[in-house]
Amino acid sequence: MNLEGRKIIVNKSVKDLTEMLKNAEDYKALMPDSLQNFEAREGGFKFGLKGMPEIALKIQEVTEEKVILVSASSSLDFALTGNMSPISENQTEVQLLFDGKFNPFIKMMVEKPLKNFIDALTDKIEQL
Template structure:
């Protein structure tokens, strides 16, 4: 299952943005309203949203081209990637990309909430100061 967020322009260089995305604490700023729990870990974070199970993510790779988060749970196999494309020295195009391997039943249950989550992440990154 693949999902994509809309492409946005962020008023930060890809270097600045990649530095922000290296730190687990910074992801709290991108979480949707309704965040009930947020814990940082060595190389990632765990969060809980109202009406959803908690999700643990680890920061797998961060460069000036992308930031890749992977599921920290062995029962869920997915990645969430922020593709970073420098526009100029002070702006970066960002697009959230989700790739998961789910059975058809799980896919049917999670597709809409995941798309909403990706859209919210995109909105929060777009207005990040």
């Protein structure tokens, strides 16, 4: 299952975004308003949104081109990638991509909430 967020312009340099995305605690500021709990961990974080089960993510890779977050649970196989392209010294184009390997039943249950989550994340990132 693949989902794409819309491309946005962030008024931060790629370097500033990269530094921010290396720190698990900084992801709290990007979470949707429905955030109920957030816990930064070594190399990742765990969060819960209203009406959804808790999700644990590991920060797999952060470069000036992309950030990759992967599921910390062995029962869920997915990655959330944020592609970053510099536009100018203080502006970066960002797009979120979700790639998950789910059975058809799980896909049917999670597709709409995941799309809403990606849209909410995109909105928060755009406000940086």
